[in-house]
Amino acid sequence: MMRHPHVWMGLLLWSIFGQAHAAWTTNMAPGATEVSHEVFDLHMTIFWICVVIGIIVFGAMFWSMIVHRRSTGQVAAKFHESTTVEILWTVVPLLILVVMAIPATKTLIQMYDNTESGLDIQITGYQWKWQYKYLGQDVEFFSNLATPADQIHNKEAKGEHYLLEVDQPLVVPVGVKIRFLVTAADVIHSWWVPAFAVKRDAIPGFVNEAWTRIEKPGIYRGQCTELCGKDHGFMPIVVEAKTQADYDTWLAERKAESAKLKELTSKEWTLEELVAQGDKVYHTACVACHQAEGQGLPPMFPALKGSKTVLGPKEEHLATVFNGRAGTAMAAFGKQLSEVDIAAVVTYERNAWGNNKGDMVTPKDVLALKQAAAK
Amino acid sequence: MSAVIDDHGHEGHAHGPAKGLMRWVLTTNHKDIGTLYLWFSFCMFLLGGSFAMVIRAELFQPGLQIVEPAFFNQMTTMHGLVMVFGAVMPAFVGLANWMIPLMIGAPDMALPRMNNFSFWLLPAAFLLLVSTLFTPGGGPNFGWTFYAPLSTTYAPESVTYFIFAIHLMGISSIMGAINVVATILNLRAPGMTLMKMPLFVWTWLITAFLLIAVMPVLAGCVTMMLMDIHFHTSFFSAAGGGDPVLFQHVFWFFGHPEVYIMILPAFGAVSSIIPAFSRKPLFGYTSMVYATASIAFLSFIVWAHHMFVVGIPLVGELFFMYATMLIAVPTGVKVFNWVSTMWQGELTFETPMLFAVAFVILFTIGGFSGLMLAIAPADFQYQDTYFVVAHFHYVLVPGAIFGIFASAYYWLPKWTGHMYDETLGKLHFWLSFIGMNMAFFPMHFVGLAGMPRRVPDYNLQFADFNMVSSIGAFTFGATQIFFLFIVIKTIRGGPPAPAKPWDGAEGLEWTVPSPAPYHTFVTPPEVK
Amino acid sequence: MSDTPRPNKPLVTRLLILVVAMFAFGFALVPLYDVMCKALGINGKTGDQYTQTQQVDDSRQVRVQFLATNNADMTWGFFPKAQELTVHPGAVSEMLFVAQNPTDKPMTAQAIPSISPSTAAVYFHKTECFCFTQQMLQPGERIEMPVRFIVDRDLPKDVKHLTLAYTLFDITARMPPVIRPVAASGG
Secondary structure, three states, rough: OOOOHHHOOOOHHHHHHHHOOOOOOOOOOOOOEHHHHHHHHHOOOOOHHHHHHHHHHHHHHHHHHHEHHHHOOOOOOOOOOHHHHEEEEEEEEHHHHHHHHHHHHHHHHHHHOOOOOOOOEEEEEEEEEEEEEOOOOOEEEOOOOOOOOHHHHOOOOOOOOOOOOOOOEEEOOOOOOOEEEEEEOOOHHHHHHHHHOEEEEEOOOOOEEEEEEHHHHHHHHHHEEEOOOHHHOEEEEEEEEHHHHHHHHHHHHHHHHHHHHHHHHOOEEEEHHHHHHHHHHHHHHHHHHOOOOOOOOOOEEEEOOOOHHHOOHHHHHHHHHHHHOOOOOOOOOOOOOOOHHHHHHHHHHHHOOOOOOOOOOHHHHHHHHHHHHHH | OOEEEEOOOOOOOOOOOOOOOHHHHOOHHHHHHHHHHHHHHHHHHHHHHHHHHHHHOOOOOOOOOOOOHHHHHHHHHHHHHHHHHHHHHHHHHHHHHHHHHHOOOOOOOHHHHHEEEHHHHHHHHHHHHHHHHOOOOOOOOOOOOOOOOOOOOOOOHHHHHHHHHHHHHHHHHHHHHHHHHHHHHHHOOOOOOOHHHOOHHHHHHHHHHHHHHHHHHHHHHHHHHHHHOOOOOOOOOHOOOOOOEEEEEEHHHHHHHHHHOOOHHHHHHHHHHHOOOOOOOOOOOOHHHHHHHHHHHHOOOOOHHHOOOOOOOOHHHHHHHHHHHHOHHHHHHHHHHHHHHHHOEEOOOOHHHHHHHHHHHHHHHHHHHHHHOOHHHHHHHOOOEHHHHHHHHHHHHHHHHHHHHHHHHHHHHHHHEEEHHHHHHHHHHHHHHHHHHHHHHHHHHHHHHOOEEEOOOOOHHHHHHHHHHHHHHHHHHHHHHHHHHHHHHHHHHHOOOOOOOOOOOOOOOHHHOOOOOOOOOOOEEOOO | OOOOOOOOOOOOHHHHHHHHHHHHHHHHHHHHHHHHHHHOHHHHHOOOOOOOOOOOOOOOOEEEEEEEEEEOOOOOOEEEOOOOOOEOOOOEEEEEEEEEOOOOEEEEEEEEEEOOOOOHHHHHHEEHHHHOOOEEOOOOOEEEEEEEEOOOOOEEEEEEOOEEEEEEEEEOOOOOOOOOOOOOOOO
């Protein structure tokens, strides 16, 4: 156990609680990229320097506290200054700092490397989800929290990846320099995957850049790290790193899927099918604000049950979902969800929780709206 | 420093306090106002603490149990604001009011009427701030750092009240700071040269200048927010040519010196307490003064280390990294001086000394994590995780709060005329010490393991340490009610305190009787 | 306060002047930051309209990538005609961006440019850009907006790849558009 560096800080607790439990992680993980290894080494180096200084300073203090007490018959010395000593303990720490600064500077310069990348991905933070755009590939999608609300509200046992799971992970190849262009559409978010040592603020209106080259395939998890409102704690990041071959397969499938989605749009849907599909969509895209029973969280997030918009003309209801509502927390879902999903969720809302309108919005209606927007 | 008092008669024109409630409302007496500040700060400490209890109760287990995320965010925001502006800063102003005139042989603060006004602004400000919790849209929910545009375009309506509350607090702090500067520069007793002043007075003088320099910047910052929200300007909105990152620069230009505002007076108090219980003069008085001044200066050129991940150009990142690392030098000098003061002393460990020693040890640990955070590439991993929460609580709880407790126990005999119960005091210390470490040490671990800050819920891998943290926090919280009991007990009775209850203590404040008479140093003492 | 009390007034006056000066300094940070941004390329901010010309460097090629993002409430269609261009430093290049207002209300928008990597921002000059003005579109209206630019010959050698990103903000509330009849939508 001692050989593993990540037990250092927790040695004391470790001995108390005995058996190593997965949950008692006490240190940063070395991560999966060259940069993250360097950052980890830097972190450990500085930690140990601090430990050594700590032992010297606290050692002197405790020695004094144990030996130089009135109860041991000590008589106070009278010295109260020494220029030599003062100069010494100004200069020595300064030298230690220089020793720390050298590797830190090297790593930092490496992080700002601008050389050509193999894959460019635009990451956009939204309240409260991430959008990934594969530049030049015509692939883009939103990545939402996949943990069911019942787990969050303790009605169901929590899974291993509780709050760290998404419906569609970011899929990337290993061994390729990936350039992330990070931005946001509303407030400031921050995209962090610890295993890559990549953390970049996503700032509305501006683009930030970061890069990584992942060494081995695997699933890497992270979270938003800048307070971005109510569900800041509920917008995880999952990155699936695949071999180049697997990645190419995935990309091809992904493109085929969007073709299939187009087919689905032209299919004739029944009310039941749409409501069933809408139920699923509602519980990923809408439930956080409008809540499971459509009761909302007034006044910020209005109820949909018995809502004027939902019970009103379906065109207006669709337009609200599609375009959002300016000046409120209601986002525009037109670019975030597929035609089928928008049609389904609007239909679902019109027929759930006793709203019982009995009418439906079809994917074709949504497509018409979309085409009007993108012509 | 030895002082000979020729005459501090409070006969003649001296008079006691007015009777009844109006004594407190209209008082211009520095001791009364100091007392008001200290009580107000303690009330805010309990209020901010109760917000922390809500946070820790929700984080006791994974899943949402007690509060909804929207309310959780209001709790983290209010906890930060109330503790920073309501508990720590007023406590130090209270100590300054009580002790600075006594330490420099002044009859009162230089501007007594302004003193009264600057106190009474505070209850008004906090009433305004806390009342927002009861508005329909809820109180401030954007964190105590209130980054735009979450605090502007996306803020609840109560943000306007929040802005006015910040303005009131700022005016109060600025007036308090002006008063401190005027008192120290103009009212020192004859012979009390600057380099003879106790370090508490020195650190407060520097703190006051920091306050005067940065509180107006904060005022400017919230004014720009107000204009963005209500008058269609775009200081912080990219849409109109502004920049949300500008907000962070302006805020942290205030925010980083603010951190030292909350710690420098504690440095000063501890520099009186450690020599008193070591029965040895403070080691390196002059270097302590220069170190404090250097820290204050450096605090103005390191602000962007709070923003390493916003995308600062490489040169900027390097500059702020090096500047931040430099702060370790003067801070180190201070710690080494305290240790050298203890070295070969004649130590006893009464409650003030216990708190002071814990201050040095735990603050140093906070300093170490601060040094780690200064390393920009490593900070990419630490930024906005619980590691940062652990760091600044290690600096502020054992730093500011333990410094205040140490001061309170040290000077309680002077304030009340009674000795506090030493056993209870030690119990208070040990429970606080254990609770505090249990609450905040595990936060280092969960932070490094990847738990972001300001989240109401977390993955199961963080569960065990969070539970330990919560238990520690509840212990620490409950212990402070016990402190209230100790203080009330000391006010109501206890062994009478002599003028100088600590045999190793130095300074003019110990030359007046305990409790300190309502008017002291009406005739200035002669300092040799 | 018996012997030689020092007057408070001059000191307090000076301190108050300091307070006012620091309040003003808070606001002075705004233009100061702007200057710093343009000098260092913070947030990838680019300068104002560029009026000079440069000798074309045929020996070197730089990829320029174009991004278009809508801010939260913005419902317009907004995209570049091509995803990227390969250009020679010093040469004037052009890209068209398309904007379309799908709603039934006239709206005003403002596009904000940002260059990545930000170190390259000072080497990216716009001789003409739709981001210099606001765009006002009638219901259903569609326009093509040009951006003309020069990548500076002094662009650091290690930068071979630039990204020009525009974020489109809805500023209808601040800049109410003038309603006028549209002859034909689309185009």
